[in-house]
Every structure is written in C-alpha cells, then in structure tokens.
Amino acid sequence: MKKVFISISLVLSTSILMAQSGGYGTSPSDTIISDIEYVSVTRSEPIYSTVSKKIPHEVCEDQQVAVQEQGGNSNVVGGLVGAALGGVLGHQLGGGSGKVATTIGGAAIGTMLGQNADRPTQTNYQTVRRCYTQYDMQTDNVITGYMNYAKYRGRDIAKTSSQPLKEIKVTNSFSF
Numbered sequence: 001m002k003k004v005f006i007s008i009s010l011v012l013s014t015s016i017l018m019a020q021s022g023g024y025g026t027s028p029s030d031t032i033i034s035d036i037e038y039v040s041v042t043r044s045e046p047i048y049s050t051v052s053k054k055i056p057h058e059v060c061e062d063q064q065v066a067v068q069e070q071g072g073n074s075n076v077v078g079g080l081v082g083a084a085l086g087g088v089l090g091h092q093l094g095g096g097s098g099k100v101a102t103t104i105g106g107a108a109i110g111t112m113l114g115q116n117a118d119r120p121t122q123t124n125y126q127t128v129r130r131c132y133t134q135y136d137m138q139t140d141n142v143i144t145g146y147m148n149y150a151k152y153r154g155r156d157i158a159k160t161s162s163q164p165l166k167e168i169k170v171t172n173s174f175s176f
Contacts, residue, residue, distance in 0.1 A: 035172040039150040039157070044164035049144040052137055060131040069122050 089106050148165040149158050159168050 030175045032173060032175045035174070037152075037170045037172070038167040039152045039170055040167055041148045041150050041165050044146045044148045046143045047145040047147055047160070048141045050139055051142050052139045054135045055138050056133050056135050058131055059134045060129055062127050062129050064125045065128045067124050067126050069124055 089110070093102050093106070145160050145162055146164045147158055147160055148168060149156065150168050151157070152168075152170055157168060157170070159165065
C-alpha cells in the first residue's frame with residue numbers, strides 16, 4: 001500500500017510541476033548549451049545567373065536627298081513689272097502722308113517677287129550620310145555565388161557563399 005501511495009504522489013507532483021512550468025518546452029529556467037563544429041566541405045559548385053546588357057553601336061547610311069535650286073540670273077523684266085504693280089497696289093492702299101511709304105514698300109516687294117517669278121527651278125540630288133545608334137542585346141552567364149556541400153552526422157548539408165568554402169560552421173544547441 002505504501003508503494004502505491006508513493007507512486008501516485010510522484011505522478012501528481014510531476015503533473016503539477018509540468019502544469020506550472022508550461023509543459024515540456026523550454027522555459028526561462030532551462031539551461032541551454034551551444035556547441036560549434038566545423039565540417040569539411042566535400043564539394044563546391046558555382047551558381048550561375050544570366051545577365052543581359054545593351055551594347056550600343058553606330059549605324060550610318062548614305063541617302064539621296066532632293067535639293068531645289070533656282071537657276072539662271074535674276075529676271076529683269078519680271079522685276080520691273082513687279083515694281084510697277086507693287087507700286088500701284090501700295091499707292092491704292094496708302095492714305096495721306098503714308099501713301100508715299102506704302103507705294104515705295106509695294107514697289108520693293110513687287111520687285112523681289114517679279115525677279116523670282118519666271119526663274120526655272122532645278123532639282124538636284126545630294127548624297128547625305130545619316131547616322132543613328134542601334135542597340136544589340138548580349139547575354140552572359142556569370143557566377144553569382146557557390147553552393148557548398150558537406151556531410152554532418154550522416155546528413156547532407158549545404159550552404160551558399162560568395163566564394164568556395166573549405167569548412168561549414170555548424171552550431172548545435174541543447175536545452176534541458
């Protein structure tokens with residue numbers, strides 16, 4: 001009977017302690033021990049990424065462009081007729097003391113228009129070089145890191161890094 005009572009008391013006290021501590025997890029009063037080990041890397045493999053670049057280059061083409069040129073000398077008869085008509089028209093538009101100014105202005109404009117009235121135009125072609133920038137896409141595979149592999153306690157582990165590693169740091173934590 002004493003053995004049964006002690007067993008029941010032990011089970012009850014363990015249950016009460018577990019309920020007070022919050023169960024089987026870690027609690028602030030638990031002791032935590034960390035152990036650091038270094039495991040030798042068995043192989044390192046490069047990690048590649050594709051990088052695209054725009055490469056500029058100049059492209060030039062020769063093109064034929066039409067150029068209009070007025071041929072011959074100035075048209076004297078056209079200039080005289082234009083001056084006369086421009087003077088008459090300017091005289092009609094002007095009034096008072098402005099009549100002289102509009103007559104002279106009309107004659108001047110008429111002369112310029114009359115000289116160019118009957119001049120033949122000639123179309124010539126010139127070769128013009130036109131250049132522009134064109135872009136080509138270039139893609140390259142570049143190494144962006146390394147995947148390092150090791151065996152730790154019968155398990156495969158891996159760690160990425162910017163350079164190949166010789167060892168991988170493993171931290172073990174124990175709490176009780």
